[in-house]
Amino acid sequence: MKARTALLLGSLSAALVAFALTSPRVVAADKVDSVADAKAFQNFFFQKFPDVKHEDFVNGPYSMNADMKRQWQEKEEFPPYEFALDAGKEMFSTPFKNGKTYADCFPNGGIGIRQNYPYFDDKEGKVVTLELALNRCREANGEAPYSYVKDEMASLTAYMAFTSRGKLMDIKIPDDPRALAAFENGKRYFYTRRGQLNFSCASCHVQSPGERIRAEILAPALGILNAMPIYRSEWSGMGTTSRRFITCNSQTRAVPLEPQADEYRDVEYFLSYVANGLPISGPGARP
Amino acid sequence: MTAFSCKPALLVALALLAGTAAPSARAQSAVADGERLAFDRGKGNCLTCHVIKGGDLPGTIGPELKDLKSKYPDRNELFAIIFDETKRNPQTMMPPFGRNRILTDQEISAIVDFLQTL
Numbered sequence: 465m466k467a468r469t470a471l472l473l474g475s476l477s478a479a480l481v482a483f484a485l486t487s488p489r490v491v492a493a494d495k496v497d498s499v500a501d502a503k504a505f506q507n508f509f510f511q512k513f514p515d516v517k518h519e520d521f522v523n524g525p526y527s528m529n530a531d532m533k534r535q536w537q538e539k540e541e542f543p544p545y546e547f548a549l550d551a552g553k554e555m556f557s558t559p560f561k562n563g564k565t566y567a568d569c570f571p572n573g574g575i576g577i578r579q580n581y582p583y584f585d586d587k588e589g590k591v592v593t594l595e596l597a598l599n600r601c602r603e604a605n606g607e608a609p610y611s612y613v614k615d616e617m618a619s620l621t622a623y624m625a626f627t628s629r630g631k632l633m634d635i636k637i638p639d640d641p642r643a644l645a646a647f648e649n650g651k652r653y654f655y656t657r658r659g660q661l662n663f664s665c666a667s668c669h670v671q672s673p674g675e676r677i678r679a680e681i682l683a684p685a686l687g688i689l690n691a692m693p694i695y696r697s698e699w700s701g702m703g704t705t706s707r708r709f710i711t712c713n714s715q716t717r718a719v720p721l722e723p724q725a726d727e728y729r730d731v732e733y734f735l736s737y738v739a740n741g742l743p744i745s746g747p748g749a750r751p
Numbered sequence: 752m753t754a755f756s757c758k759p760a761l762l763v764a765l766a767l768l769a770g771t772a773a774p775s776a777r778a779q780s781a782v783a784d785g786e787r788l789a790f791d792r793g794k795g796n797c798l799t800c801h802v803i804k805g806g807d808l809p810g811t812i813g814p815e816l817k818d819l820k821s822k823y824p825d826r827n828e829l830f831a832i833i834f835d836e837t838k839r840n841p842q843t844m845m846p847p848f849g850r851n852r853i854l855t856d857q858e859i860s861a862i863v864d865f866l867q868t869l
Contacts, residue, residue, distance in 0.1 A: 660853055661846040662837070672844060677799045677810045 505738040509686040522690035522745040524683035528674035545695040545747040552623030560605040569601035578628035584643040591729040612723035618693040618702035625746030635737040650734030659718025691748030785865025820867045829863045
């Protein structure tokens with residue numbers, strides 16, 4: 465009886481909360497305010513963790529735990545992603561069979577531009593991520609695309625991130641309803657619960673950053689992509705942004721999407737946009 | 752005839768014995784099953800979020816699981832929380848173990864038995 469009353473009260477209050485949440489949203493639904501969204505997103509983390517320096521959020525779990533941060537800083541003397549960085553640099557300077565290089569595909573020869581990805585491509589009407597742009601560059605030059613979840617791709621993005629370290633994330637949403645729709649779609653994906661375990665991205669990375677699941681400390685969503693790609697000890701290897709999304713999906717027992725599926729591109733757009741103003745820190749190393 | 756008249760008394764005695772011994776043995780094994788399920792990473796995996804006596808490397812997302820019998824004297828309430836806590840708290844992190852068929856009703860019941868010993 466008591467349980468039933470509690471359930472009834474619970475669902476009543478849930479209904480009230482749902483009503484309170486939806487009613488102003490209906491009014492705002494015709495106009496997505498990405499600027500206000502980004503500000504609210506950042507302020508949420510700044511207020512929840514007043515002692516964390518804003519630029520430190522890009523260091524993921526290390527920004528949440530002093531002991532872990534010390535261990536990581538010692539490890540950074542000989543970072544585990546160094547081999548990927550060296551390989552990426554080498555790959556970047558090695559010409560394709562047609563004599564061209566990656567540098568020919570990117571603004572500023574691909575150096576120091578990580579902070580501008582992903583961008584909204586108005587010709588395609590879709591979000592283009594760095595990983596996607598790299599494979600398109602390869603294909604345009606007659607080379608087979610790389611796997612989105614393996615070491616070659618991670619090496620390339622590691623090098624491109626490294627040459628952009630410290631530059632502030634600078635994602636643009638052009639005045640195009642399709643760009644705003646992509647942002648909104650990414651936001652929806654981020655907050656939607658899925659999988660047998662019923663988690664959204666936000667359950668762990670907005671509601672619970674700094675908390676531990678077993679021995680692992682959950683990273684804050686703010687700036688989480690600024691550190692990509694990452695070397696993960698758990699993976700014993702490098703991971704691209706694609707790999708990160710797919711792993712998150714399977715860990716919550718959801719069916720992962722194909723790498724670079726529209727939803728993944730959009731969620732990368734959303735997460736990168738709300739991290740505007742925070743420095744690129746990749747490649748990163750995580751437990 | 753004498754042997755025959757003895758039998759009912761014996762049966763009653765046996766039944767009485769069984770009546771006391773069998774449920775407690777069953778309860779014992781349900782508690783043990785519940786503990787195994789609670790700690791199993793593929794099943795309850797409760798340690799990912801909760802501190803539980805006897806478990807290593809607990810997470811910190813949920814409250815420590817102790818004194819549950821006094822907090823929830825009605826076992827149905829504990830069962831409901833494990834079955835689908837989003838009903839009471841839509842914002843909860845707790846997976847709906849029953850609704851999403853991560854655990855069967857019987858498995859949840861065994862876990863409730865175990866939780867009530869904490």
